Amino acid sequence: MEDAFEKIGREGLERFSGSVEGVIYANEENGYTVFDFALDNGEVVTATGTLPYLAEGDSMVVYGKWVHNAKYGTQLQVFEYESVMPETETAMLRYLASGAVKGIGPKIAARIVAEFGEDTFDIMENHPEWLSQVQGISRKRALEIGEDFRAKAGMRAAMMLFREPFGAEATIRMYRRWGTAAVEVAKRNPYVLCDEIEGIGFEKADAFAASLGFAKDSSERLRGGIGHVLTRNALQNGHTCLPRDTLITMASATLGVEEALVGEVLSELLGQGRLTCIKNGDEPYIFEKYTYECEKYIADKLALLDKTCISADIREIDRFIEREELAHGLTYAGLQRQAIIDAMSSGVMVLTGGPGTGKTTVVRALLRIFNSMGLKVALASPTGRAAKRLSESTQSEAKTVHRLLEFSYERENESVFLRNEHNCLDENVVIIDEMSMTDTFLFCALLKAVKPGAHLILIGDADQLPSVGAGNVLHDIIESGRFSTVKLTEVFRQAQESLIITNAHRIHGGEMPLLNVGDNDFFFLPRESDSAVAATVADLCRNRLPKAYGADIVGRIQIITPSHRGEGGTDNLNRILQATLNPASAHKAEHAFRERVFRVGDKVMQVRNNYEVEWARGAQKGMGIFNGDVGEILSIKTAEKIMEIRFDDRLVSYDFSMLEELELAYAITVHKSQGSEYPVVIIPAYRAAPMLLTRNLLYTAVTRAQKMVILVGMTDVVAAMVANDRQTLRYTGLGLHLAGGKHGT
Template sequence: MIATYEKTIYKDESCGFCICAYRTGDETVPATARKAGSRDGHIHFTATGYLLPETGAVEVDLNGHWEKGRYGPQLAVDSYREILPATEAGILGYLSSGLIKGIGPKTARQLVDAFGLDTLQVLDKTPERLLGIKGIAAKKLERIVSTYQDAKALREIVSFLAPFGVSVRKCMQIREAYGGQAIQILKTSPYALCRIHGFGFKTVDEIARRMHVRPDDPQRIQGALLYTLEEAGHAGHLYLPREDLIRQAARLLKEGAASVDISDSHIAAQVYELAMQRALCVCGEAVYRRRLYEAETRTAELVAALARQPVRAYPNFDAVLAQSQKEQGLMLSTRQCEAVRCCLQQPFSILTGGPGTGKTTVLKVILDVYQKLEGGTILQAAPTGRAARRMMQSTGHPAGTLHSVLGLVAKGEGGAYHTKGLAPLAADFVVVDETSMMDIFLAEELFRRIRPGAKILLVGDADQLPSVGPGNVFRDLIRSGVLPVTQLDTVFRQSGASRIALNAQLIRQNRATLLEGPDFEFLPCSDETAASAMIQRLYQDEIARVGIEQVQVLSPFASRGAVSVKSLNPVLRNLVNPARFCVQEWQIGDTLFREGDRIVQTRNQGEISNGDTSVVRSIRKNEEGEITALLDFGDGRTVEYDERDMAHIQLAYALTIHKSQGGEYAVVILPMLPSFYKLLSRNLVYTAITRAKKRVILVGQKKALYMAIHKDGSDQRNSMLANRLSALFSCKDDAANQPEFHEMTTEQKEVS
């Protein structure tokens, strides 16, 4: 029926479900569904559905069926279409309604004056003509077209998937993944949704079942296989053993169709069918998604080529090293001097060690000696903005994020990257810090861009958590046994020793009896509720002592429990940045942002990296009614974000331990409870406490700490990168070019 929107009675922002009041002249509306008391000559009724049109600027054609509601029959809308206005006044009202970002009443009047009845057709077919309108530049046009097309595509997707209970947020993910082809893909290949992060196989299976896809249909089996590998990738694996893949896929298939027997041989046949389609690669018993296989093999080849370059000899090395130490007022240990020598002589080298072992000091000397010996161009980079800033401060040389120096733009969740530039990096010496955070995609792109003849040094701590993305690159490079690796494992103690560094060493050695004192405390709490209350008190106390930028709460959990990041963030924010008169706020989904808030990026976006933190400096609304936030990243970058950009922002008063990598804080507060047992591991705790420079406060139960220290989660990722590197160096004709493996014995030393 043709109807006009009047008001929204109820709306669930998380899924898009709403109850709206409409009016119509259609006499087919049941008498019991008509709202009494109206004298305007229209029939008034209530409709329910997902993402229903909420503007009276256009009429809508609603299709659905009548259902019993609390106050009488309601129209349950299955689908709808907007009836675009056919008069200039109608078009003006539609464009002035605020539905299209970038077009407010003023711009709407300009468009209608210019294009008249053709205005909507121009928007749809030839939007570039809008550039002739005063005040519409290329950037504004892009926003207008994007909003117009996105809204149109999103309505189609939501309308199609509404009966299956798919939320608006997930519909937006589908639109981002498949663009204008989304509806066609949904209708012909529903299991393609399994390739989108956040779509469980059960949800997709239910959609396909209602579309009458047979339980033994090859596309269903392929969907289960691809979903299983996709989930393995999100867990950090590059591949799954064939038997594991088939077993996990069979379990998924059985859950959705218990009465149908799908044999392992049928599933195996679809593995090889997907391999023939070039979606998968089968390498012996290992099954990869093709992109991961290509990234792993290409990374191994690139590293081997870089490492086979000639070793450099410096006859005056010792004299220059002595001069550098004297100028900087340093006295390196024998091992640290050998580290400098190895990293400068070898074309490809690795420097690793925990806190307090002198990595930063050694790196400063390496760069100084390199400048004195060769005077080449140095490029420093790190995976996050925080790590890059810290690198620049500690060495005195410029540094940037890997994404910015490589010109990378993320393709999406857990995926590869688009590159804005393909030219080799203009550097003679490339130094990368916090390399443990580098996933296989980032590693491949980095090594691809290093020009022949350039030297590369990877710096990091192999005992930290591996990358969020797939792979365990840093550990694999070390484990390969064919690359020059310098391990700094001596903790140098001065008076007023840091228990943080010493305890980090103990944790690495699987020793749970840690040293306690003013800089390393454990405060007992019986449960999560008590821990949350104590964390709130500690947070306020520590901020009063050292300042808000120097205090960070870390949690193993993102969203579950009273001490998860999701639970702690709004509570901590209200303690230090409460609502106040004239302080602007912006509600986006289920998150309230406020001027002055500390926030974190959750996805790579342009030159902003996943994990970069910033402060909301201002929230403003322009004359067109659009809201934007000005974010200050603390390194000279201030960026304006609109609502779409803010979808990838979270509060940062509490961070997950993964998100904290690359950062340093004076004080770290860390809940440690047995309820975390599934996530607890040695490298998780090690990573958390090594973020602190001056003080660590653990809150919870010591048995949880012991559980974590005795659980090694560092090697539980399927990867063949180390094996591939070893194989590439095992050829006899290449033996003469193999670099030495620079291994050093373990020693613990105290200097008082």
């Protein structure tokens, strides 16, 4: 093979030239392809790499290296390539005869090349109607051939231009979005890529724009930067808007331009209606248009539901409650009784309260009463785990909100709910649990599907952390005072026996948890350094807990920690716990991705909503794996670049290009734990950033445990968390809308 390539300086890669003999396998989602490659010396080898839309007859120069696969033998792994359009009549004939262009087979290919010779490709691209001169080609077919030829040429041009700055997967998404216009769209304004194409952020688009010569103060860059700051703050900090001055300061720092210039462009965007402004007192708040419309819709629909619901007569409600108490041999506490009355007599009702205060008892009562009235009830929660827990506690079917709304998928990056304002839910009563987790956009979609006249009952612990996604919906609804709200405060006797619940309420009230009570369900292991905390957490999982409770307990443990960083953070703990609980082995496949290694048997978490991925549950199939879903890696198929994962009872195949959506989940952050409960929770109390050591963060972590909490760390860190009642600051517009906020400029 030595005469088929030349040694080059591209990081030790070798240069090969030849043509595609045949395509063995092609993944349309990420472009991964296995093909027979005919080298210029006549030898045919098997090659692999990310080469989307490859066709038999394609001429290429590739850069790669030889690798040995235990199953498939020696292969050429391609890292870079350059398409070379055939220039001779013989090469053109071979390319067209391969079926690379729709509508052309070997016979027609021979006639076309015989007619036009070396001008064939020029004719096909620029004058396809001339192909009708060839026997067997009508004018309509000629134009279709030209369209397909230009499409493939456009894909090649897009791949050549975008592969290096954006990667093959993003380039495929661009081509699917804009087709042959992808190059023109991106060159005209690279910053549209941030909004339209998943996987392309502002930094990548900005670097690409600079390479095209866009000025630092160009209007396209300034508009893109302002949008980027709003989007980044929604994703990272949960804001649905920003004060005008804050936005200008942030955008100026991000873009490296004067604040006055940002202010001018911001005013233009507001004047064009591309951004929206509401006055909060004298301070203008700036929104992206869609976010503004979502919060406005939420406020309007809540008001409509509260107005249009037909409430039951109070005497009739009392009779229902009395029959319930008699039938089940219980007496509802005063606030529980009030919650039942308010839920039946209000269009919108909020039920909140800490652990052990009887929220589930109220929900069970409402289900029985509404069912006895002949009303249809929907039970839902934001996550699969929360929905499963709700179903178990109420003995009734509960769905995720996505499933309730009949999620579907139509095109790239666009999720569609089949239940909406044009196809409302059939149920007369909609009960949503874990409302503190529900973000602005999901709640807006839910409200669109709730029919006027229905009861909407929102349940959650308002003292937990706000949603991971943008907004602070439950908090804003309660603070508005517009809707019936009952907060349960009495901790019932059975719950009082749990030190988990006792300590949760002590933490909520600003008191130190009881740390030295033995023989219960809450334990404290004092440690004096962060490294000792991490070592103890690993020892608990590997030795102490399995020895005391049996090996099966390992699968029921969840480490919940304040941060990704530090020795007690998820990054470090996941490395330690992976090595401890699922060490490398010759019998376990693994795959390195960036700074992580994924291994068969690993516990992993999905960290963003993916509406495109397909799952299977036996014969049943569905779409979507969502932020916070936890699974186990069953297999890793390196040759096919596929990883199989089981999320509860759903089996999913992940392409390697999707691995940025996964994290190891032996240890997770408190935010990621919301809506889930675990038999055993271990909480590292280590010296993280003060802004992370808050009371409601510790409270949220403790309330995730069903049977046991083990707090590992420093007493002064626990005390600092209890003392720090700092609430997460979120700029949102829902409260302003509920209060009748006004537009401003």
